[in-house]
Amino acid sequence: MMIMSTDTGRIQQKSTKHPACGAKNASAGFTILELIVTIGVFAILMAILLPAVQNAREAARRTQCSSNLRQIMLACENHVDTFRFYPVPSAEHEPWTFRILPYLEEQKPKVDSTGQVVTALDDIATLRCPTDPHVTGRLEIGGLSYYPSDGHGRALSNGFYATKSPGPTKPSDITDGLSVTVAFSERQSQVSPRELATASAADESQWQLRRIRRTSHFNPDYDAFADECEYRSRPPGISQIVVKKFNHVQTPNRLSCTNGNRNSSQSTDYMAITASSYHAGGVYVVFCDGSTEFLNDSIDRSVWRAIGTRNGNEAGTF
Numbered sequence: 001m002m003i004m005s006t007d008t009g010r011i012q013q014k015s016t017k018h019p020a021c022g023a024k025n026a027s028a029g030f031t032i033l034e035l036i037v038t039i040g041v042f043a044i045l046m047a048i049l050l051p052a053v054q055n056a057r058e059a060a061r062r063t064q065c066s067s068n069l070r071q072i073m074l075a076c077e078n079h080v081d082t083f084r085f086y087p088v089p090s091a092e093h094e095p096w097t098f099r100i101l102p103y104l105e106e107q108k109p110k111v112d113s114t115g116q117v118v119t120a121l122d123d124i125a126t127l128r129c130p131t132d133p134h135v136t137g138r139l140e141i142g143g144l145s146y147y148p149s150d151g152h153g154r155a156l157s158n159g160f161y162a163t164k165s166p167g168p169t170k171p172s173d174i175t176d177g178l179s180v181t182v183a184f185s186e187r188q189s190q191v192s193p194r195e196l197a198t199a200s201a202a203d204e205s206q207w208q209l210r211r212i213r214r215t216s217h218f219n220p221d222y223d224a225f226a227d228e229c230e231y232r233s234r235p236p237g238i239s240q241i242v243v244k245k246f247n248h249v250q251t252p253n254r255l256s257c258t259n260g261n262r263n264s265s266q267s268t269d270y271m272a273i274t275a276s277s278y279h280a281g282g283v284y285v286v287f288c289d290g291s292t293e294f295l296n297d298s299i300d301r302s303v304w305r306a307i308g309t310r311n312g313n314e315a316g317t318f
């Protein structure tokens with residue numbers, strides 16, 4: 001503000017700045033208490049949001065896994081339209097994984113007359129579950145997330161994967177009904193040779209569902225064998241499941257075992273190769289009609305076995 005002095009005629013300037021402004025500017029900023037409160041609020045928000053984000057990601061991975069199984073079964077149905085039978089266990093020296101590739105818009109590897117693969121094997125996204133951190137999607141046995149159902153095991157050959165039936169399985173062989181017969185399920189993939197070389201046999205979180213244990217003796221009763229496998233079996237050294245299927249002797253995410261001495265033909269014919277996954281609480285399966293379901297680990301054993309057979313007269317059980 002400009003003020004004229006009446007005595008001297010000189011112009012004097014006086015500041016009208018509020019005296020408290022300088023003090024206010026001097027105290028601008030966060031106090032320690034305010035900083036602690038702010039950090040606490042952010043920590044609480046992160047604790048709330050991170051699980052929600054992780055759950056959303058896992059939900060997306062589950063959806064993709066279910067979709068993969070549906071695509072595999074659709075490819076099998078297209079194979080039936082062309083050849084009148086399912087592509088399992090194999091035909092013309094080609095495993096089922098090779099035979100469905102044209103129906104997944106993928107290039108099929110070349111195989112010679114002896115069954116030897118003569119071209120490179122690609123990674124196939126449809127054959128891997130995104131929840132499994134070890135799966136590669138490669139067409140070798142251990143690189144997959146999904147395997148066909150062998151019913152109650154090789155000795156009976158009563159599942160979708162029928163090695164002892166006269167020729168590959170046809171839809172007419174599934175007399176229990178397509179909608180109540182499991183075709184494929186998840187199974188944890190093998191770890192890579194590099195991981196295998198550095199793995200510890202004591203790491204049960206890594207190996208519990210990937211290796212074949214053994215029971216003390218052969219037991220023809222499947223319930224008794226399954227109980228001994230789960231609670232009293234013995235672990236071998238580090239070894240992985242290399243068979244191309246799974247069966248319904250054990251309910252999902254339980255142990256796999258040979259039935260007694262693993263050098264015996266009975267032991268391998270009646271062994272338990274169990275469906276397994278990295279999803280909490282169960283596995284995804286696809287039925288022969290193309291429908292997918294997430295089945296809990298707690299599924300009743302009799303129901304799980306009934307939906308594993310193609311011709312056990314359990315139509316409508318599931």
